[in-house]
Amino acid sequence: MSRLSSFSCVSRQLAFYRPGSWSTCNVIFNQLKDLRPYSTVPATFENALLRDACSCSKCVDTSTQQKRFSTGQIPLDVHPKWAVQVNKNEEYEITWTAQESEDHVSVYSQELIEQLASPLRRYNNRWRFVRDTKLWDAETLKENLVSRSYDDYMKDDEAFKDVVLGLYSSGLAFIERAPTTESTSDLEIVVENIARKIGYIKETFYGSSWDVISLPDAKNIAYTSENLPLHMDLLYYESPPGVQLLHCIANSAEGGESVYADSFHVAYKLLEVDPISFYTLTKFPITFHYRNDGYHYMCTRPLIELDNFYMNPTPEHPPVRIKCVNYSPPFQAPFEHFVTQSETAENHAEFRTFLRAFKAFEGILYNKSELFETRFKPGDVALFMNRRVLHSRREFRLPPATDADNTDGNYGRWLKGTYLDIDSFHSKLRQLSGL
Structure with missing residues (x-):
């Protein structure tokens, strides 16, 4: 039957x-x-x-x-x-x-x-907003970057929607003129309030929010004044944060400019000019880890992850759809595959193929045209998609009047940060998109 x-x-x-x-x-x-x-x-x-x-x-x-x-x-x-x-x-x-x-x-x-x-109807019922993704380099981002005031974001539904949709579309959005009078002991933390308007906060071993300041004997390169290279946060987690928010409380430092890059734009360019390298980076395992200060986290994943559930090409989507990129050199562990002398020559060749592909990706990524650079002003808040937009910070120097380990809140460069899970962000995105 x-x-x-x-x-x-x-x-x-x-x-x-x-x-x-x-x-x-x-x-x-x-x-x-x-x-x-x-x-x-x-x-x-x-x-x-x-x-x-x-x-x-x-x-x-x-x-x-x-x-x-x-x-x-x-x-x-x-x-x-x-x-x-x-x-x-x-x-x-x-x-x-x-x-x-x-x-x-x-x-x-x-x-x-x-x-x-209909596969397309099913897709549109859950992911219609994906067609609004705009890949960018530094020049094209200027045409699509969304920035709204803190008061409008918190009180005006359309301004809030603009920020959320713009954040998804470009992977990066800004809020301006947010309050900067908080201290580390405040019960109401502005960056957390901004995040909770979208969804629940993803708490990590840094807490629900954290201070980005220069500290002696720092346990993370972000808490120094050194140059922080392009990276994504917490890739050593099984489920890294989907969205990161950084709120500038004070900034009188010399240098310290923030730099952003669209890893999806870089990856699609690599697919166009060097498809062998692109597909190598979708398969070769990279282990990320954090082993410090009583913590030991690790997770292994490829540099480029593809979305295998919606692979059928349509007029709105390319045949290959990137789900996320995993790039964080400061937190890479030693490679655990195809590196020992006991491995076969074929496997050594596979590692060299990966290394060539990795260099090709970085060759596009660090092209000046890909890098969008800006400087935080007190009250600025950056929101960015952690699995798409890479972020970094130039080296900076604090004014002589400030002290790196100041305890009264008078830091020369002080950001507060928090995270959102990608699931809560997508939930809000679907609701705002009428899905």
């Missing part, structure tokens, strides 16, 4: 076929206008898959919107008992039957059937 239910997206007609036994359920309805508007687009489902999509009150709790059953409870022989019906709300009703269970009635909207039938 076949266990397929077929929906052909052609017209508003409805049909159900019974070739000798209950084997196939064909429902014919409006074609998918966003897929191929002038052609027949048949869609065939496993009966069990379609039964699993039922959202009636017996299957999905009306309050929590959570499923009341497990997919494993669906009988393998589930099939339509009789012809599919169209109710007064223009919805499709299917009565399911099976040897080991009672009959069950499911109701499906045309919108749901189209979503199940």
